[in-house]
Amino acid sequence: MSKQRLTFSTLLLFLGLVSVSGCGGGSSKSTNVGNNIDNAPVLQVPATGEAGDGRLTEIIEYLRIESNLPALAGVLIYDGEIIELGVSGRRAITSDNEVTLEDKWHIGSLTKSMTSTLAAKLVQENIIQWHTTIAEVYPELSDSMQSQYVSVKLSELLSHTAGFEENLPSLANYYQDNDEITIQRQKMVEEALMLQPNNARGEFHYSNLSYMVAGAMMEKLTGQSWELLINNYVFQPLNMTNIGFGAPDIEGDFQQPVGHSQSGNSWQAVMVTDSEIADNPPVIGPAGTVHASLTDMARYLSAHLTGARGESVHGFLSADMFAVLHQDTSGTGYSLGWGINDGVLIHSGSNTMWLAKAVIRPQNNTAIFVVTNAADLVSSDSKAVIATDKLIEEIRKRASLVYGD
Structure with missing residues (x-):
C-alpha cells in the first residue's frame, strides 16, 4: 500500500452528492460485518x-x-440544535470495540x-x-517564485483559482x-512557488496545495x-472541545475509530x-487533517447554517463575513x-481511509x-460513497417531513 495518502482529486467529493433512493419500510437487525466488502447480509429495510x-x-x-462498512x-x-444523531458499527474490523x-x-x-473560516476571523481582526x-507575505521570494503567483490573493487560494x-x-x-511544523510549511511554500502553474489564474482547479500555501x-x-x-480562532469560540488533528486513534489501542482502506475485496x-501511514503528513493540515466528534461538527455546521441564513454569530463572525465565505464570486460553483x-x-472529504460529507440547507x-x-474510492461502485449518499438522502427526507424542503 502506498505511503502517500492524498485527499480526493476531483469534484466528486464535494459536489458528488448524488440523489439516490433510500429506505422503505420494516425494521433492522444489528449485525457485525466482516472484513470482506461483498459479504453483506440481506436485511429487512427500515422505514424512513x-x-x-x-x-x-x-x-x-x-x-x-x-454496504458492509466498519462503522457509519x-x-x-x-x-x-441537534435534532438526532446516531452511530453503528465497530472502531475497527480487527476490534470488538x-x-x-x-x-x-x-x-x-x-x-x-475551517481554514477559510479561520481566514475570515483574521480578516475580521x-x-x-x-x-x-x-x-x-513573502517579499523575499518575489524574485524566485513563478510570475503568476506574485499577485495571487488569499481569496484566490481559498477558491481554488490561483493555478496551483x-x-x-x-x-x-x-x-x-x-x-x-511552521518550518515545514515555510519550506513547502518555497517549493510550491517554484512549481509551474497547473492552470491560468481564475480557472478552477481543486488544490490541496493552494490551501497549504494559504495556511502558511x-x-x-x-x-x-x-x-x-x-x-484559538475557530474551535474554542464555537466550543468545539472534542477535536484534533490526524488519525483519531492516536495510540493505536482502539479508543477511537480507525480508518480503513480497500485491499482487494x-x-x-x-x-x-x-x-502503514494512517493519515497525510501534518504539513497538509490546512487542506485536510482535522478529526472531530459528531457534536463538535454539529456546532461548526450550526455556525455556518446561521451565517448562510444571513445572520451573524455573536462573538464569532459577522453576517457580512459569512456572506463572503458562502458566495461563489468566481462563478465556478465553489466559494471559500x-x-x-x-x-x-x-x-466532502477523504484521506482515502475515511469519507465525510456535509450539507447545509439554509432554505x-x-x-x-x-x-x-x-x-474504497477507486471503485466505480464505492460502498462508502453509496452508503453516505443514501444516509444523507434519508436524513434529508426525514427532515423535510418536519421542516419542509
Missing part, C-alpha cells in the same frame, strides 16, 4: 420515518450493514472550510485581508521531516502554527502503530471552502453531517 422519531440509528445500522454515523441539525456518540471522525477536506497577495497543482509532488517526503501565509503573519490558530484497518448548488452548501434551516471510517 421523520426527524426526531428515534429511528435514525436503526437506519444507520441498516445502511452500514447493507450521522447527525441532523435544525436551527442550531463499538463506536460511540462521543467518538472522533476524520473529516478530510471538510477541513478546508485586520490581521490579513482577502486581497493580501503571496508576494506581500492539486498536491505538492514531494509531499510524501514530509513524513520523515522532523522540523517544527497565516502562520507567517501571526508567528503561530495553523493548528494553534484554528484552535476486503477492508484493511490502517493503524497508527503499523508501518464550500461547493454551492442552488443555495445549498456542500463538501429549511437544516444541516447534515455523515461519516464512515472506510473508503
